[in-house]
Amino acid sequence: MNSVSASAGSASARQGDKPMSRYAEFYRRSVDEPEGFWSEQARLIDWKTPPQLILDASRPPFARWFVGGTTNLCHNAVDRHLASRGEQRALIFVSTETGVEKSYSFKELHAEVQRVAASLMELGVGKGDRVLIYMPMIPEAAFAMLACARIGAIHCVVFGGFASGSLASRIEDATPKVIVSADAGSRGNKILAYKPLLDEAIRLSSHKPDAVLLFDRELAPMELSEGRDHLASVLLEKHRDAEVPCTWLDATDISYTIYTSGTTGKPKGVQRDTGGYAVALAASMQHIFDGRAGETYFSTSDIGWVVGHSYIVYGPLIAGMATIMYEGLPTQGIDQQPDGGIWWRLVEKYKVTVMFSAPTAVRVLKKQDPALLKKYDLSSLRALFLAGEPLDEPTGRWISEGLGVPIIDNYWQTESGWPILTVANGVERTPSKFGSPGVPMYGFKVKILHESTGEELAGPDEKGVVVIEGPTPPGFMQTVWRDDERFVNTYWKSVPGKLVYSTFDWGIRDADGYFYILGRTDDVINVAGHRLGTREIEESISGHANVAEVAVVGVADALKGQVALAFVVAKDGAAVADEQAALQLEGEIMKRVSDDLGALARPARVRFVTALPKTRSGKLLRRAIQAVCEQRDPGDLTTIDDPSTLQQIKNLF
Numbered sequence: 001m002n003s004v005s006a007s008a009g010s011a012s013a014r015q016g017d018k019p020m021s022r023y024a025e026f027y028r029r030s031v032d033e034p035e036g037f038w039s040e041q042a043r044l045i046d047w048k049t050p051p052q053l054i055l056d057a058s059r060p061p062f063a064r065w066f067v068g069g070t071t072n073l074c075h076n077a078v079d080r081h082l083a084s085r086g087e088q089r090a091l092i093f094v095s096t097e098t099g100v101e102k103s104y105s106f107k108e109l110h111a112e113v114q115r116v117a118a119s120l121m122e123l124g125v126g127k128g129d130r131v132l133i134y135m136p137m138i139p140e141a142a143f144a145m146l147a148c149a150r151i152g153a154i155h156c157v158v159f160g161g162f163a164s165g166s167l168a169s170r171i172e173d174a175t176p177k178v179i180v181s182a183d184a185g186s187r188g189n190k191i192l193a194y195k196p197l198l199d200e201a202i203r204l205s206s207h208k209p210d211a212v213l214l215f216d217r218e219l220a221p222m223e224l225s226e227g228r229d230h231l232a233s234v235l236l237e238k239h240r241d242a243e244v245p246c247t248w249l250d251a252t253d254i255s256y257t258i259y260t261s262g263t264t265g266k267p268k269g270v271q272r273d274t275g276g277y278a279v280a281l282a283a284s285m286q287h288i289f290d291g292r293a294g295e296t297y298f299s300t301s302d303i304g305w306v307v308g309h310s311y312i313v314y315g316p317l318i319a320g321m322a323t324i325m326y327e328g329l330p331t332q333g334i335d336q337q338p339d340g341g342i343w344w345r346l347v348e349k350y351k352v353t354v355m356f357s358a359p360t361a362v363r364v365l366k367k368q369d370p371a372l373l374k375k376y377d378l379s380s381l382r383a384l385f386l387a388g389e390p391l392d393e394p395t396g397r398w399i400s401e402g403l404g405v406p407i408i409d410n411y412w413q414t415e416s417g418w419p420i421l422t423v424a425n426g427v428e429r430t431p432s433k434f435g436s437p438g439v440p441m442y443g444f445k446v447k448i449l450h451e452s453t454g455e456e457l458a459g460p461d462e463k464g465v466v467v468i469e470g471p472t473p474p475g476f477m478q479t480v481w482r483d484d485e486r487f488v489n490t491y492w493k494s495v496p497g498k499l500v501y502s503t504f505d506w507g508i509r510d511a512d513g514y515f516y517i518l519g520r521t522d523d524v525i526n527v528a529g530h531r532l533g534t535r536e537i538e539e540s541i542s543g544h545a546n547v548a549e550v551a552v553v554g555v556a557d558a559l560k561g562q563v564a565l566a567f568v569v570a571k572d573g574a575a576v577a578d579e580q581a582a583l584q585l586e587g588e589i590m591k592r593v594s595d596d597l598g599a600l601a602r603p604a605r606v607r608f609v610t611a612l613p614k615t616r617s618g619k620l621l622r623r624a625i626q627a628v629c630e631q632r633d634p635g636d637l638t639t640i641d642d643p644s645t646l647q648q649i650k651n652l653f
């Protein structure tokens with residue numbers, strides 16, 4: 001048995017006679033002696049008061065980590081580095097949209113964060129209050145997040161590409177006291193004005209914030225609402241020299257919520273703690289990312305996603321690394337001219353040692369001249385981490401050969417906060433296998449269970465649902481914001497007879513203990529590494545006056561991984577009788593989804609049918625539709641009410 005199989009999970013997978021590999025032993029301790037293991041990891045961060053109890057798992061499936069300890073995320077990300085590396089770069093901002101390139105040292109970051117913290121306090125924000133951040137990828141977004149952490153406010157960052165409908169439902173659920181936003185974002189030189197979307201979202205939401213703090217980039221005009229809207233420039237100037245001490249928080253106090261899609265139309269607020277998250281990130285920076293203080297980390301994600309929270313803002317800063325915040329496409333230079341080598345230019349310039357991106361971005365780069373990968377000195381780079389969607393072998397091989405550094409696939413979710421499956425090269429160099437994100441990370445008891453019997457599938461290559469046994473490790477979601485019941489019922493009760501956390505992903509494990517992820521078990525789709533609920537898109541489409549019924553499915557796409565396709569039954573058949581009319585309605589539906597949810601959710605195509613494939617009990621057969629769209633066998637159709645409905649869809653392809 002090789003070293004990896006020993007690390008893969010259950011005690012039964014452990015070796016008999018041979019000595020355990022370093023990672024296998026590391027992993028074993030993390031699950032067999034979690035208190036001892038995590039109390040050691042807890043030393044990677046600063047505590048005001050050390051924890052009294054490492055793990056309280058007395059109320060499963062809830063896990064409370066580092067009980068009695070007090071700490072602060074902003075202190076660990078910023079203040080504690082001031083003495084040793086105050087002048088060192090902390091945040092590097094590069095916008096190929098506006099041509100701005102600017103660095104902030106830890107000292108400067110400290111000052112900026114305190115200015116925003118003081119401004120938020122003036123607007124009435126205190127410990128436990130929610131601050132919703134709807135911002136483009138600019139440094140002020142990170143300042144605002146860190147400012148919230150500093151004063152104990154709970155931030156709730158909403159991806160800037162979401163439109164007013166998505167934003168409104170999040171405002172409604174998070175009930176923020178203050179919203180932080182900007183005049184506009186920009187993508188591919190196209191300005192996206194945020195303020196009108198925000199105004200509309202506030203109008204749609206029954207909850208109204210007390211105040212809105214607005215950063216003006218002078219990209220789009222802003223109409224200010226008297227008494228509610230405040231220009232950040234005015235408040236920040238007033239608090240230029242602000243000194244705002246960190247508020248010490250209990251380890252179990254909430255640091256933030258972040259919304260993610262599920263099987264219902266209503267996004268879930270994933271809630272995270274403070275101490276457990278800080279420890280989990282500090283540990284992952286060392287054991288998984290192998291990033292060291294003084295070096296530069298470059299994640300191409302967005303602060304609106306969990307990767308942005310963990311590995312643009314908090315993780316690298318906690319580790320004392322400089323972090324690059326990048327606004328723009330991977331194919332445009334700082335002079336706004338096409339440049340497919342911009343990322344590698346930045347790697348060379350800032351001597352990036354650890355880089356994090358998504359397969360979809362690599363697939364975009366694959367269309368560029370491969371010579372661009374050889375043009376720059378990339379000798380500083382130790383590894384490229386890719387996550388968010390399955391990494392297909394051709395893409396993995398292309399980038400691996402081009403860069404000549406290890407490509408490390410890592411599998412995780414908004415809910416987990418940090419990688420569940422990958423290789424921990426900081427503990428021990430472990431080979432990767434193409435197509436597999438790797439083995440379970442320390443603290444994660446990952447199993448594969450039969451979806452209906454709940455029986456463990458321990459044999460190699462047996463397909464089942466990937467689940468995690470509790471107690472979940474530090475950094476994992478605490479609960480669903482304000483809805484413990486939804487947390488338990490949604491995540492922990494989906495496998496019959498067992499209280500286990502379901503990832504809602506299918507998977508297998510090979511004989512060496514490497515896992516392979518085979519797609520979602522639910523109606524969540526993954527477009528360009530972003531998770532979308534088909535129900536949310538269906539709800540938006542159903543709102544069109546001429547839509548009687550709709551089914552949205554995710555279909556394989558060479559560039560984006562998956563795209564959404566919508567099948568619509570029109571109320572007025574005549575409206576789609578000819579091609580011109582159908583095109584018009586398709587355009588209207590697409591616009592509706594863009595306006596409601598954002599361009600990301602817009603279906604790639606809308607097709608009109610006279611009826612949708614359903615079971616006799618009226619359940620939509622989404623999986624069969626998806627199979628037909630992908631020219632696969634739709635499987636068992638004994639329950640289908642009217643087979644001609646599926647034939648209609650087949651005929652469209």
Ligand code: AMP
Pocket residue numbers: 260306386387388389390391409410411412413414415437503504505517519520526529530531
């Ligand atoms: P999100 O919460 O948006 O990060 O989406 C999490 C989902 O993305 C997972 O449940 C998987 O379906 C998918 N995913 C993330 N990383 C990977 C990966 N490395 N390989 C395969 N699927 C992944």
